[in-house]
Amino acid sequence: MKFPRSFSPSLRVALLATAVVAMSGCSTIGGWFSSKDSSKKAAKPTELAAITPTMNVAELWNAKVGGGEGHLGLRQGPVVDSGRVYAAAVKGGVYALDLQTGKAVWHHETKVQVSGGPGVGEGLVVVGGLEGEVIALDAATGAEKWTAKVGNEVIAAPTVGQGRVFVRSVDGRVTAFDSATGERRWFWNHDLPTLTARGNDGVTLGPGVLFVGNDDGTVTMLAVNDGHPLWDLPIAQPEGRNELERMADVDGTPVLEGGTLFATSMKKTTMAIDAPNGRPMWSAEHGGPGRPAVGSDRVVVTEADGGVFALDKSSGGALWQQAGLLRRDVTAPAVVGDVAVVGDLDGYVHWLRLSDGAFAARTRAGGDAILAAPVVSDGIVLVQNIDGRLTAFRAQ
Structure with missing residues (x-):
């Protein structure tokens, strides 16, 4: 549910x-x-206190890429590849825009209610729909290459690579399609708990393997070629007196850096894992429903109540907490330079110093809620709100 x-x-x-x-x-x-x-x-929601900015942030451009996410709970955000931004919305289809200027390169119109994606790779842009549709487009032109279907709605961005398109649907299933033809190669099921939070994120691709965060608080590594499970590790234990208290969803995409996988659970737990063998390296008592952001020496996570924490990358120890955004439905973070960036329910974008968590700047990307984590590419921070407004910022 x-x-x-x-x-x-x-x-x-x-x-x-x-x-x-x-x-x-x-x-x-x-x-x-x-x-x-x-x-x-x-x-x-906590009222925002006035801040004294310590950095300048300029809006480079904004563009409308559709809408319709308002009551669907979708964390729909853009993806960047080779200097282009690809974005989609339930009502609006799929867009390709120039990263530096925001100028539209192409627009693919569709009657499908696009709810998952885009994902990009191997010359493809792939999106999913509310009725399980999967559409693969030519990344250069926006022309349709192939379509497929899965058994439930797709609200996570597909992952493309190693000759496959991996689609995560809300029923816990991962389906692998041939990236050239759209032919289904395999699927993998994972049983869902009785009660889960709405939302799941994409899967993470590694060399010959795939990492999946599950709604029961575990992470599973699958073989790319056939979907065979290689290991399964609990990030958080679904403990409690009732189903609500036992919710431990790993809703955010795990982050792979070198041989280390970072995953976080809404049960307020974040773990660093030796990816090849599934061995825990450390576990911290802070975490949330969105993906973690990994910097050079720290990992930043957002808890469900809006608290933002920085954890030591080597030990998991808490370095700082920013409590000024409680109950503001804060997004998962992104790291750019020496700041972490999050959005909130009123369209504000908050820039936090990585050194101590203090507010460095505050900008706004329209007046509608931001649910998706900001996306960083070439020093540009992209934010998409639930009204389909895509805004690009650069810190000066």
């Missing part, structure tokens, strides 16, 4: 609580919905 991340935090809790009540047979949960509940005031 999944609920849109675009719902407010309090509404998501209410819906999840209702689900737990229905499953457990309980008639009420005392205090949660009382008008006298003092937690209502605490549930409001």
Whole structure:
């Protein structure tokens, strides 16, 4: 059971609580919905405090690439390859734009409600649809190369490489297609828990292997050629008195750097893993539903409540916390230079110093919520909001 991340935090809790009540047979949960509940005031998003910028951030361009994500809880963001930005939206199709100028290179119109992607590689741009459609386009021209179908909606960006297109659907299945023909090569299933958060991210490609974050709190390594599982490792234990407390989803794409894989769980756990053999290197008690961002000496994660943490890359020890964005539905982070960048529910983009987590700058990318993690390429930070507004920034 999944609920849109675009719902407010309090509404998501209410819906999840209702689900737990229905499953457990309980008639009420005392205090949660009382008008006298003092937690209502605490549930409001933290008001942004004034800051003194220590860096200049310029908006380079913005472009409209569609819309329709408002109530679907999609973390739809762009991808960059060879100086082009590829972006898509539920209503709007797929766009290719010049990274430096934002000028449209091509636009592929489609009746498919594009909900996952784009993913790019091997001359292809691949997107998924709300009804399980998979569309592969020529990256140079936008012409359709092939189409395929999976059994459930696709809200994660497909991953392209090593002669395959890997599509993750919301039912926990990963399907591998031949990148040249679209022929299905294999699929792999992973059972879902009774209750999960809405959202999953793409899979991570390594040399001959694939890493998948699962809704039960585990990460699995699969063989690229046939989907055979090579190891399975719990990042967080799904412990608790009910299904809500046991939610441990690894919703963010794991990050592979050299031989180390970094994965984070909404159970407030982040782990560094020796990727070839699945051996844990360290585990930290901070983590969240989005992908981690890896810098030169630290890993940055966003927790579900909006707290942003930096962890020591070699040990997992907490280096700093930024608590000024609590309950603002903060995105997963990205790292550019010596800052980490996150977006929030009001379209603000926050630039945090990697050294200490202090606010270095604040910009805005329209007034709508940003759900997808910012994307960094060639020193440019790209942010896409749920209204399909794509904005490019550069720090001066």
